[in-house]
Amino acid sequence: MSEPLTLGVAGLGTVGMGLIQLLSAHAPRLEKLLGRQVVVTGVSARSRDKARGEGFGTARWFDDPVALAKDASNTVFVELIGGEDGPAKAAIEAALHARKHVVTANKALLAKHGIALARLAEAQGVSLNFEAAVAGGIPIIKMLREALAANRVRRVYGILNGTCNFILTKMTDENRAFGDALREAQELGFAEADPSFDIGGFDAAHKLSLLICLAFGTTVAFDAIHVEGIEGITTADIEAATELGYCVKLLGVAAQTEHGIEARVSPVLVAEESALAEVSGVTNCVGIDGDFAGNLLLVGPGAGAKPTASAVASDIVDIARGLVMPPFIRPTAVLEPARPADLASRLGNYYVRLSVYDRPGAMAAIMKRMSDETVSLESIVQKKPGPVHPGQAAEPPPGAGEAAVNVILITHDTTEAAMRKALKAIEDDGQVKGRPQMIRIEDL
């Protein structure tokens, strides 16, 4: 029996309390598995009241997470405070300087300071593990670091934000308007009071930025990711997609292309029979395409106290077993800057929804603009103004001026540059009301 593995846990929110519960519930299991005990010897949180009750054993209280990170009573520092700077960063740096292994679930911090912290961890010969930072309970970091280490990854993609997927699922399954579905997500605790970080796609982009480093051996390049949120998705889009056999998802995609790394987070249409379409509610999924492993898809809970605690615990188990490797697989010294591909060069199918004024020649003008950019169409559906849904304005709304009808176009393969040009010209022609809606179709 080896020495116990001693942990300092900073942050006793949902995940922190989940971890305390896990370590307490599975103490005998872990001891049997690892040949050593795993013991929480110190904790820190905003309110001392939390650090009581079952599972805390003889853990000492620290007012200051940095003091906990430096304290000799623990050899592994677990950061569950959150925030991209401030105490979380200070405490992690202190722990690494003290030659401690660090486990964190903090994607925002890693997206901003990941490379600098990884460099420090490598120099100190310790682990910086972050399984819980991406896709909650899905062990995607381990997958990329270890299981697929002997692969050249061609593409990584996923449904990485449970809040958005919950909202889109509600809109699809229950014909709910965006605002209505968002309110329910907030009531259930799946969305923050200020939801812009989630629904704007930024949370998913943080996670994707970490996956890009691991998959392609680059430095973290949050800025290289094209980000669109789901705010603009309407019930008209959801209905049209459903009718055409598609499902709307907020997807993060990063691919190695001849033009560099194409990386984006945006709403996409996936075929209804795609495995991605079955990923509903707050469930996440991550797909990887490796040159030898082929296509792998992992589906599981993307958040929640228990799944996230399970991911944090797996990082601790790896440390207990003595597994130490560079945080981003390769030593930071050999990571290359991400060379972003211009999204304009993307080749694929597109969904377009236009609100076309009911005038002679309007459709002809639109078709001409498409044809000018050699965009050919797979299908055209003109929608009559449909029935009114609860929480949604009738179309056309009374007093909204000239009548317009929804026209849905699905294109054949074309470049994004051509699409943008055609849609700009259509908008400028003044035959459509509002801005054209364009959603990429992904064959995944």
Add this chain to the structure above:
Amino acid sequence: MSEPLTLGVAGLGTVGMGLIQLLSAHAPRLEKLLGRQVVVTGVSARSRDKARGEGFGTARWFDDPVALAKDASNTVFVELIGGEDGPAKAAIEAALHARKHVVTANKALLAKHGIALARLAEAQGVSLNFEAAVAGGIPIIKMLREALAANRVRRVYGILNGTCNFILTKMTDENRAFGDALREAQELGFAEADPSFDIGGFDAAHKLSLLICLAFGTTVAFDAIHVEGIEGITTADIEAATELGYCVKLLGVAAQTEHGIEARVSPVLVAEESALAEVSGVTNCVGIDGDFAGNLLLVGPGAGAKPTASAVASDIVDIARGLVMPPFIRPTAVLEPARPADLASRLGNYYVRLSVYDRPGAMAAIMKRMSDETVSLESIVQKKPGPVHPGQAAEPPPGAGEAAVNVILITHDTTEAAMRKALKAIEDDGQVKGRPQMIRIEDL
């Protein structure tokens, strides 16, 4: 830069050649990742002709795999010979006795001798890794050993045999008869000339037996698994399942129940909107239900040279990184015998297909037998004799005697014991032609 990691590779079939190709293609990547080279220093196979061409470098030839396993020129022995005894076993034992790490893809051997070999590996302080033995390119062993180490696993299940899944997919998507789909699988190299090991469910059961050990901390208990194959699935079943919104899959399931471990490989019906229904062709999937991680599903290629080589390579990468743990996670000394649950106590829904003679009172007699065992029904569909499909006899076939019609029953929750009694009584009553078909419905 550390010493190179030296490999002796025995067996140069599909997987062996895939591995040689991978190590050659990714030599610079692996060196960068691991800080050391991975070099094949010796090979052995049935025919020496194979050990030529690209990727073999300066590898020495060995006529005898046991000699290769003992030879001091390699520190890791990779067994890709196959067979549950014979040279594969002798060579692995020789390698372990020589204190070498062993990597194998040999599920049949592990299902039979896994515990004895694990005990030897532990005593020698070396690795016995077998990622490629279950579900090809899907890293399910790593998942159970590492990512879910801090979970109590409640259930593990999967589509573990690509041959069966290919056949069932063909039957479903193309209305093909079993024999016809099997012939195509054989022509495409997805099924052996003698396919009984695959279609009888035994290959899937070997894999499930390994998953049971890893998931539940038991010794290997192949005999504790109830095995049914897909030979008895007819186009009538496939059609009825499709009409009722289900899909037929050969599934391995093992669950912790209050009666012990319920373990079986059998055809099941899963709902069409289940993620399992989307797993088609030779693709495999494995699901795990952990008490903290929740439900995880992994989908990927279940076989093939490249995915299997990727799995073997990940085992080698773990060794290069110095990760050594007991092969079945826990030390063999603490593994407990699997206490199998009697399948009769299974509670669930069932699909039943009866070929009922067209007589007054036949259905009443059947309903009476169901009711006697308190089996209640969710739906009853009586099928007219349908059109003739290619490769399938008309029903009723000319000269087959008294006319009968297919009746499909879906039960509410009931025990398997009650189902079996009711069906036995129905068969004995003589109102049905042939044996009743019973397929479990799984809510996965």
